[in-house]
Amino acid sequence: MLKIWGRRNSINVQKALWTAEICGRAYDSIEVGGAFGGTQEPNYLAMNPNKVVPTLQDGEVTVWESNSIVRYLASRYAIDGFWPGEPAARSRAERWMDWQLSTLNTPMRDLFWGYVRTAPEKRDVAALQEAFTLAGAAMRILDAHLSSNAFVAGETFTMGDVPVGCFTYRWFTLPLDRPDLPHLARWYESLHDKPGYRRHVMVTMT
Numbered sequence: 435m436l437k438i439w440g441r442r443n444s445i446n447v448q449k450a451l452w453t454a455e456i457c458g459r460a461y462d463s464i465e466v467g468g469a470f471g472g473t474q475e476p477n478y479l480a481m482n483p484n485k486v487v488p489t490l491q492d493g494e495v496t497v498w499e500s501n502s503i504v505r506y507l508a509s510r511y512a513i514d515g516f517w518p519g520e521p522a523a524r525s526r527a528e529r530w531m532d533w534q535l536s537t538l539n540t541p542m543r544d545l546f547w548g549y550v551r552t553a554p555e556k557r558d559v560a561a562l563q564e565a566f567t568l569a570g571a572a573m574r575i576l577d578a579h580l581s582s583n584a585f586v587a588g589e590t591f592t593m594g595d596v597p598v599g600c601f602t603y604r605w606f607t608l609p610l611d612r613p614d615l616p617h618l619a620r621w622y623e624s625l626h627d628k629p630g631y632r633r634h635v636m637v638t639m640t
């Protein structure tokens with residue numbers, strides 16, 4: 435059985451939990467990190483020297499970096515095109531996974547920390563506005579892409595939808611004065627049909 439190490443309120447752990455469910459794999463969820471601690475213990479450091487979550491164990495195989503875990507599970511276990519086998523099709527999914535890390539991650543992390551983990555009186559309003567501007571610019575790019583694509587990699591749901599799907603829940607749930615992005619909203623609402631998305635991602639942010 436898979437072991438997924440990491441607290442379930444971590445967006446990067448949620449990617450792994452949702453993907454395991456998409457792939458129909460049973461798993462043990464071992465909550466470490468944050469208030470749970472454990473990421474600096476020798477047994478954890480031996481698996482993941484970065485002191486962060488998630489880490490996946492699949493028998494003798496250990497994987498860290500959440501998007502690498504998504505890729506690993508998808509390529510090893512997925513059916514029905516979730517892991518596109520054809521290189522050009524796969525690149526259409528992978529670019530949005532890399533885009534999540536390179537473009538969307540930092541402003542969304544700043545918004546999450548500002549609104550969820552910082553008391554109102556301690557918030558840096560200017561920094562939050564800057565993060566909102568950057569996240570909004572990124573979401574406009576995704577919205578334009580989704581105007582002619584049902585899912586991020588084209589006409590079918592793939593692993594590429596997982597990382598951006600996790601962040602899009604936060605985009606639509608944080609108290610932001612969001613611009614109207616109808617294609618993004620249509621795609622986001624289509625994810626609500628996925629039981630694993632509702633179970634692991636659409637949860638109270640803490």
Ligand SMILES: N[C@@H](CCC(=O)N[C@@H](CS)C(=O)NCC(=O)O)C(=O)O
Nearest residue numbers: 444445446467468486487488499500
């Ligand atoms: N790029 C890494 C980032 C991992 C990361 O920063 N994880 C955060 C939680 S989202 C973490 O471990 N924070 C410290 C902790 O929870 O103890 C990944 O995607 O796996």
